[in-house]
Amino acid sequence: MTTTNTTTRGWVSFVGAGPGDPELLTVRAAELIRRADVVVTETPDHTALVRSLGVEPEFVDGGFGEDGQPLTHASRAKVVVKQAKRGLRVVRLMTGDPFLYASGPEEAQACAKACIGFEIVPGVSSVSAVPAYAGVPLTTKDHREVAVVTCGERIDWSRYADDRTLVLLSAVGQIADIAAELIKAGRAPSTPVAMTRVGTTTDQATLTSTLERVGADARAARMSPPAVIVVGDVVDLRTTLSWFETKPLFGWRVLVPRTKDQAGPVSTRLRGYGAVPEEVPTISVEPPRNPQQMDKAVRGLVEGRYEWIAFTSVNAVRAVREKFEEYGLDARAFSGLKIAAVGDKTAQAIGEWGLRADLVPTGEQSAAGLLEVWPEYDEMLDPINRVFLPRADIATENLVAGLIDLGWECDDVTAYRTVRAAPPAAETRDAIKTGKFDAVVFTSSSTVRNLVGIAGKPHPSTIIAVIGPATAKTAEEHGLRVDVLAPKPDVELLVDALADFGAARRAGLIEAGQPVTRPSERKPAARRKSTTAR
CATH class of the missing domain: 3.40.1010.10 (Tetrapyrrole methylase, N-terminal domain)
Incomplete structure (x- = not known):
């Protein structure tokens, strides 16, 4: 063997x-x-x-x-x-x-x-990507040749005396000498130059100059590696093709006080507008202290005790779904049951479960909006007059009272608890208080209360964006100026409204002949009057 x-x-x-x-x-x-x-x-x-x-x-x-x-x-x-x-x-x-x-x-x-x-x-490669992010094409119909040079000693710059586009790597520290050599070789002193550092990131910064001035301009701007330098007439196209650094929230540091599992869509949309989101959970969603009430309600649902189930949040959908999975149940248990959702996002969460909401507010997406479209109980049409309402432990009683007024009986059941999260790191708390964040997006009244409770009030220079009137009221009660109000209570529309605010702010600075700065870079002496962007 x-x-x-x-x-x-x-x-x-x-x-x-x-x-x-x-x-x-x-x-x-x-x-x-x-x-x-x-x-x-x-x-x-x-x-x-x-x-x-x-x-x-x-x-x-x-x-x-x-x-x-x-x-x-x-x-x-x-x-x-x-x-x-x-x-x-x-x-x-x-x-x-x-x-x-x-x-x-x-x-x-x-x-x-x-x-x-x-x-x-x-x-x-950074050779092509960084100029593209700076809005500088390397070739055009009039400029078809490109030379890429990794700079160092013993470069014969006379070889690049023609009008080819040059892409220079590792050249930041030598740019004054390189420019002088190119001019000596025959390049025009007025030849445009673009120097882009940390390209494709939200820290990207581009300096535009000419061969005769780039050395002094780079020193004045304190340009440092890593950077990609483009030399040639194609640089002039940056005036119209700059797309990355002109995003409405480019480089803005935006605080997202939202639980980790919910912050994803907000952060993704913010990044699309050029912002740098920083997620700070202010609440933690936990099971109810006493699960027996929820267990009893789910058994009643399966046994046909309810005519309606009303979901007032995505968390409520998740809580009921987890309880179903615990019992080995699936969406078939909803057969014959009518389903209401407080808004489109909650309806979407229901849809991901394979169900369809029978009732969604057509106007305001809130408990009040749901009550406006909720039908009165009719003994002839409704065989059962009971509603299962799985909600948070801190939910208001307005919806229950409204349903009772319409003739319905409610089982208002605590499906989950919201508790205040632990304070963020000391560095984050300091950034909130001293204005190092450019904006904060509040998606509920509880995020306002909890952020102030665990980290303190945002600095007056920070732009405050809120999802709806109730959240705006809570923010103002805590001494915050509301700058941006979403047109509808939707997190994506909230981010879009903040981007519109940023774009208008940028346009105003340019029109006034001022440099485009972020809110954190300008500390006004006094608070501005409340404004609303819709």
Whole structure:
């Protein structure tokens, strides 16, 4: 009998992570990261990028050594090979594209020499992405040639004396000397130049200048790496093509006081407008202290005790659904039962359960709006006069009283509790009080009360956006000025209204000949009068 010893071979995927914006990661790259055992990173931002995909592999720093010094290409290759020899699936995450102005070729050669299998997953290169995010095309019908130069010593700049578009990498510290050499070689001193630092991120900043002035302008603006520089007439198109830095909420730091599982749609929409959302849970949704009342109501629902069930929040839908799953029930138990929803979002949550709401307010989406469309009890038409109302422990009695007035009997059942969350970190509390947030979006009265309770009042310079009149009233009762009011109680419309406010504010600053700044960058001496954006 013979035995064979086999050694599991590792596999390395050299994955382009793009220039900074996590949404520029390719579908293939995301798939490999989710399956990876080890991720060898290149920059500190890569760890957060990986975790944003909902995974927690083993991380290995491929950017710096134990002494804190940047690793050479050869040293990085050794790190990658060492991890692969453990027989693991390794993702080597690389800024930009692995085979374009990166150490991918050297590291891949080291894998080949060690007989380790590898693949290359191209990424979006900063060479093209950063100018695109700055609104600078590299080619046009009149400018068809591009030269990319990684700057260093012994560059013969006379080779670039023609009118080709130049993309300069690693040139920030040398830009004054490079500009002088290009002018000496024959380029016009008035040739446009664009310098974009930390491109594709919400910290992106672009300086436009000319060859004769760029050195002084860069020093005055304190431009620092990483930055991509474009030289050529194509830079002039930025005036009309700048799309990223002109987003209505570009760079705004926006506080989202909302539970983690509910903040997603708000944060996603804010990012679409260029904002940087920061989620701070102010409430925690927990089961009722005594579940017996809920258990009894669910049994009554199954037994046909109710004519209606009324959902006044997405949390109520979730609470009933979880109770159904606990009992092994599904949506079929709702057969013959009429379903009411307080608004479109709640109706959508019901729809995701495979059900359809029979009654949704056509006007105001609130308890009052629901009462306006709720039918009176009719002994001839309604075989049962009882309503199951699963709600929060802090819900008001207005809906119950209104239903009773219409002739219905209500089982007002605590389906979940809302409790105040723990205070955020001291750094966040300080940012709230000192005006480091540009805006805060309040999606309910409870978020106002709880944020003030756990973190204090937002600074007067912070833009206050609220979802509806009741929330606005609560904010004003807490001494806050309401700047933005959603036209309807919908979180997406609330974000849209804030974006409209930001766009109007930006246009006003430009019209007045003032620099475009964020609210956190301007500290007014006195509070402005209350205004409302719709």
